Amino acid sequence: MKSEKLTKVILFLSSLTILLVASGMIYSLAGGSVLAFKTFGIKFIYTSVWNPTEGSENYGALAFIAGTIITSVFALLVCLPLALSTALFIGEYYRDKPVSRIVGTMVDLLAGIPSIVYGLWGFYVLRPLIVDLGLSPQGYGIFTSGIVLAIMIIPYATSISTEIIKMVPNDLKEAAYSLGATRLEVITNVLIPNARSGIFASFILAFGRALGETMAVTMLIGNANVVPESLFATGNTMASVIANQFGEADGLKLSSLIAIGLLLFIITALINAAGKFIIKRFS
Amino acid sequence: MDKPIVDIKDPVLRIENLHVSYDGIKNSVTDVSASVKKHAITAIMGPSGCGKSTLLRAINRMHDLYPQIKTTGKIFLNGDDISSISNIVLRRKIGMVFQRPNPFPTMSIYDNVIAGYKLNGFSLKKHERDEIVEKSLTDVSLWNEVKDALNKKGTFLSGGQQQRLCIARALAFQPDVILLDEPTSALDPIATAKIEDLLLELKDKYSIVLVTHNMAQAARISNFSMFMYLGELVEYGRTKDMFTKPVDKRTEEYLTGKFG
Amino acid sequence: MTDIIKTGNIRAAKNKAFAWIVAILSFITIFPIVLIISKLIINGYKQINLAFFTQVGPDTMEAMTAVSGGHVIPGGILNGIAGTLLMVLLASVMAIPLGVIIGVYLYENTTKRYAAVVRDVSDVMQGVPSIVLGLISYLWVVKHVTHGYSALAGASALGIMMLPLIIRSTEETLKMIPVSIKEAGFALGVPYHKIILRVLIPTGFSGLSTGILLAISRVIGETAPLMLTALGSRMVNLNIEQPTSAVPLLIWEFYNDPNMVDLIWSSSLFLMGFVLTLNIISKRIAAKSKK
Numbered sequence: 137m138k139s140e141k142l143t144k145v146i147l148f149l150s151s152l153t154i155l156l157v158a159s160g161m162i163y164s165l166a167g168g169s170v171l172a173f174k175t176f177g178i179k180f181i182y183t184s185v186w187n188p189t190e191g192s193e194n195y196g197a198l199a200f201i202a203g204t205i206i207t208s209v210f211a212l213l214v215c216l217p218l219a220l221s222t223a224l225f226i227g228e229y230y231r232d233k234p235v236s237r238i239v240g241t242m243v244d245l246l247a248g249i250p251s252i253v254y255g256l257w258g259f260y261v262l263r264p265l266i267v268d269l270g271l272s273p274q275g276y277g278i279f280t281s282g283i284v285l286a287i288m289i290i291p292y293a294t295s296i297s298t299e300i301i302k303m304v305p306n307d308l309k310e311a312a313y314s315l316g317a318t319r320l321e322v323i324t325n326v327l328i329p330n331a332r333s334g335i336f337a338s339f340i341l342a343f344g345r346a347l348g349e350t351m352a353v354t355m356l357i358g359n360a361n362v363v364p365e366s367l368f369a370t371g372n373t374m375a376s377v378i379a380n381q382f383g384e385a386d387g388l389k390l391s392s393l394i395a396i397g398l399l400l401f402i403i404t405a406l407i408n409a410a411g412k413f414i415i416k417r418f419s
Numbered sequence: 420m421d422k423p424i425v426d427i428k429d430p431v432l433r434i435e436n437l438h439v440s441y442d443g444i445k446n447s448v449t450d451v452s453a454s455v456k457k458h459a460i461t462a463i464m465g466p467s468g469c470g471k472s473t474l475l476r477a478i479n480r481m482h483d484l485y486p487q488i489k490t491t492g493k494i495f496l497n498g499d500d501i502s503s504i505s506n507i508v509l510r511r512k513i514g515m516v517f518q519r520p521n522p523f524p525t526m527s528i529y530d531n532v533i534a535g536y537k538l539n540g541f542s543l544k545k546h547e548r549d550e551i552v553e554k555s556l557t558d559v560s561l562w563n564e565v566k567d568a569l570n571k572k573g574t575f576l577s578g579g580q581q582q583r584l585c586i587a588r589a590l591a592f593q594p595d596v597i598l599l600d601e602p603t604s605a606l607d608p609i610a611t612a613k614i615e616d617l618l619l620e621l622k623d624k625y626s627i628v629l630v631t632h633n634m635a636q637a638a639r640i641s642n643f644s645m646f647m648y649l650g651e652l653v654e655y656g657r658t659k660d661m662f663t664k665p666v667d668k669r670t671e672e673y674l675t676g677k678f679g
Numbered sequence: 680m681t682d683i684i685k686t687g688n689i690r691a692a693k694n695k696a697f698a699w700i701v702a703i704l705s706f707i708t709i710f711p712i713v714l715i716i717s718k719l720i721i722n723g724y725k726q727i728n729l730a731f732f733t734q735v736g737p738d739t740m741e742a743m744t745a746v747s748g749g750h751v752i753p754g755g756i757l758n759g760i761a762g763t764l765l766m767v768l769l770a771s772v773m774a775i776p777l778g779v780i781i782g783v784y785l786y787e788n789t790t791k792r793y794a795a796v797v798r799d800v801s802d803v804m805q806g807v808p809s810i811v812l813g814l815i816s817y818l819w820v821v822k823h824v825t826h827g828y829s830a831l832a833g834a835s836a837l838g839i840m841m842l843p844l845i846i847r848s849t850e851e852t853l854k855m856i857p858v859s860i861k862e863a864g865f866a867l868g869v870p871y872h873k874i875i876l877r878v879l880i881p882t883g884f885s886g887l888s889t890g891i892l893l894a895i896s897r898v899i900g901e902t903a904p905l906m907l908t909a910l911g912s913r914m915v916n917l918n919i920e921q922p923t924s925a926v927p928l929l930i931w932e933f934y935n936d937p938n939m940v941d942l943i944w945s946s947s948l949f950l951m952g953f954v955l956t957l958n959i960i961s962k963r964i965a966a967k968s969k970k
Contacts, residue, residue: 143872147784151797152844153944154781158800159840165811220583220703229701242709248954249715250900252927253921253947256934259713287711294708307521314515314598315535315588316507318694325538329525341806348808348902355934375810379903382817397814401807412799507687540690 161401169395171388172293180395186361188381188389195392197399202363203371204400207278207353208346209369215342218286220295221337226294227301230328240298247291254316254356258284261354272368276358285346293342296415300334301327325368333418339413344404350375374400423666425656426641431596431626432453432478437484437492439473444575447473451492455596455643460618460627462641462658464634466678469524470650471630475598478628479513480506511539514589516599520581520606522573522588529569531584534554537593555587559617564595579610583617589623597630601642615640634674638662646670708849708892716951720789723948726941731755736929742938754941756946759929761915762830766925769834774841777890781842782849783875812836812903822909830916830923833909837898844897847891852883864923867936885968892961896954902927926950 172180176195184195222243230236262283263275271279304327312322328335358370359380372380376394385393432455439448448470455461463471473482482488483506494501495507497572522531524585532552543551552569556562561583565576573584582602589597594672599618603611618627632638637644644658646667654661654670665671672678686945737745745752781797788794794834813836816828820832858880864874880887902925905911910922911932929945 140773140871143785143870143875147780147787150777150780151784151794153777154797154801154804154842157842158804160819161807161811161815164815165888168814168818212745218704218708221701224701225705229698239709242712243934245712245716245955248695248896248951249712249952250902250927250947250950252900252930252934253715253719256716256930256943257711259934261714261718290708290967305521307517307519308523309458310481310484311517311521311523311585311588312538313506313533314479314481314510314513315516315538315592316510317506317538318690318695320692320694321538321540323697325534326525329523331724332525344806348806348810349933350808350810354903375808378810378814379906382907390888393812397811401811404806404808404811405803408803410801412802415528505691507686507690 138406162327162398163239165394165398165401169391169398171391172395175388176392178216180392181399184361184363185377186377188321193388197374197392197396199361199363200372200374200377200396201211201355201399203278204347204375204403206371207285207357207373208343208362210278211283211289211346212339212343214283214286215289215293216339217296219290219339221334221343222290222294222295223301224327227298227306228323230303243291243294246287248297251288251349251351252355254284254288254350258352274358276356277370278357278364281353281356281373284352288349289345292345293338296338296341297331297335300331300338300418303334304330337411337414337418340407340414343414344359344407344411347404347407348375348400349378354379381406382410394415421488422451422606423654424652424664426517427454427643427674428457429457431457431497432628433495433498434474434478435493435495435612436489437443437474437477439477440489441473441487443487443501445487447650448477449489451647451652453645453652454628455628457626458622458624459642460622460629460640461643461645462637463628463630463638463645463647464632465645465647466673467632469647472600473650474647475600475630475650475657476592478596478598479510481515491500507539509591511535511592512592512595514592514597516582516585516589516597517603518604520578520585522576522581522584524574526573526575527570527572528556528565528584531573532587534588551591555591556584558590558621559583559587560613561589577595579613582606582610582614584612586617586621590621594625596626596628598675599633600653601630611636646673648673713930717744719944719951720890722941723858723944723946726751726945727948729946732760733757736932736942737939739936739938740912742936742942744884746938746941752941753757755897756929756942756949758912758915759926759946761917762833762912762923762928763899763925765808765917765923766830766834766905766909767895769831769919770841770898771891771895773834774845774894778842778845778894779849779880779887781846782853784881785846785850786853786879787827801846804839804843805847808908808909809836809840809901810903812839813893813907815839816904816908818890825920827920828908828910828922829920830909831919833905833923833925834919836908837901837912840898840901840904844894845890848885848893849887850888852886853879855886856882885964889961889965889968891959892964896957896961900927900954902952906928906931926953 151326180196185194185196186400187194224234226240229319247363259279263280266272266280270333308326309322312326353373354376355373360370361372361374364371378397382393434451435452437448437451438446440446451474465471465656476482477490478494482490486504523534532555533548551564563581603614641658644661645655648669654667665674734755736910737752745868747969816836818834820835821828825831861874866879870946873887880967905925911928912922912924916923928947930943930967933943
């Protein structure tokens, strides 16, 4: 009896550690950003200066917040038709066929490629292509990094969508077929409406992934600390400015980078919580 | 023909030498030939796995959805070979009701009834739609129960009401034939009785083919009965005749509860 | 009637067109993986030799001389391999036992309000960008424990990343075990901790190892958090309090040095091969246990 109680106590105490780590993270990020917020106030969030010159140091996160959201939204828009088609391919058109297993494995492989390898591929293969097409003189920018991001998040958007599409009961589809619907009509009127919250949630989670991606974006976005003016302009994201500027940072600059980390943490946590909430309510 | 199979004049459906195989090796339906009477209820009985649902689903070519299923033989709807009619048109002329009530959960009761029109891309005027919905729901005696809740989701209804909604959905197109695949197996006795009464009313306007594992149900409401066993159509005749003096020994054994 | 049949034809055509679009877009989706893998193999294979695994990275001068002379770049990525293995091992030591125990706790307390909070927190942790975890490990370990960049700091960042992955995979695995197996243990009067150690964990072993291998494969290619914590090193370093290299960190260094381009591809090929091997092994284990 005594040992049973002890076991339960050990299990409970272990579970506390993850809560401690999580709350410690918030505490440390908040603590580290105090200096930045004290110096710049709430203005830190909506100004876009980034001036590390000693004596006139001035930092604002707007350029990075804007860059993060623009690249991620663009990546999501590119990813959407691709991931949805692939989910339909695996989960509906070629369900349980060998070809869908091959496609599924290939999509899984995409998730296994490290971010830095995506960055290299984008730098050496995609970027020259974009220069050749005359889309941008150097090939860096929102567009390039957005395309690579889109490829990176495809497996996250696809895998959950596929599962949800497979879960739509067969007799609903058959009911629609028995009324004379074509497969396309079954997909648009029965399959997608029944799977929509799950599909929506999977894209939210994929969006959360895109927001936090660092290496591939750093290597492709051009690292310009300004609010991007067009799809082909250079910019910077919250994750990549931390990676880029961290090495030489201390004092106010370090605090500003930590503050950006805190903002990124909050945004991704909210996005992920929303995605999980939708999935939970759905299932 | 040595099998006890009734001859029907001017049938709505004529099935000729139908074979259906799920794996290309074993037949689930073997060489079935039969004609189905217009404006009557024809029941297909038999123990589970005898091929009765498989036979039913061949009539509206549901098997086309699954490329691995091989179907041979011919089926005629009002004299036309169904393989010469497109699936879209065929399924509009043959309605189907499934074992489990399956209203579309994302659609309202109203939208469920006119789902066939919507899915087939018909653009109807509002008063036309309203008419179809009211008529179809009245036909299945559901109108009075749901007329104030037409915009609610169909899944809020009770099981029996849901199944009547599904029948209304199949009726909305005014099909020639309605196929029902064990429509009451998921329902309680009271809901079952209501569906049976409904089918008796509907047979004046529609030709009904009903798969059932419930002999008593076949006896209560059908005019003709088929008995299938191991994929074969063993006996087909007037229900009264079959239940009182079955010709085939297997039919007799099934009806007396020796197996099934 | 004719107009019904006509619309039928248009719909059939739309239906067919859509099927084609789905197939084409799916093909486009899998195309990049083919491009990336072939690029890595074509550009990377020539640097893969014995030295690649047994020597540390060359300096810029050596590399420049070799490239201009038309030779392969001398040296290898031993410092990266050693650092990656060291940090992944440390991260595993931190995350695996704790993650499995918390997973067991969640499995044992499915309905408790508190357990739901733990579950939600670990779900949210799973979505925290790795760069933020790098920042955290910098603030905690680099600043206060090792007082400088270190393998321990890198491993901590990777460990925090692995923890929620292992928690959830453990819980999911245990959920698949029939309750009757556990009850059989209780019926025999086996103490609680022995049921966990002798019944639950061995029964779910293949699922647990799949989850662990996948978690490792997820963190092994991480670069950004290590830039903030482990920093990198030219030498093989096994002292956990010292800056340490890792394969992805080396790739980053090679990328920033125009003389080392050839090494980028072979290192990436190696890293991806490693990740994919882990993935394949874990899938094999999962497939075997299903049989």
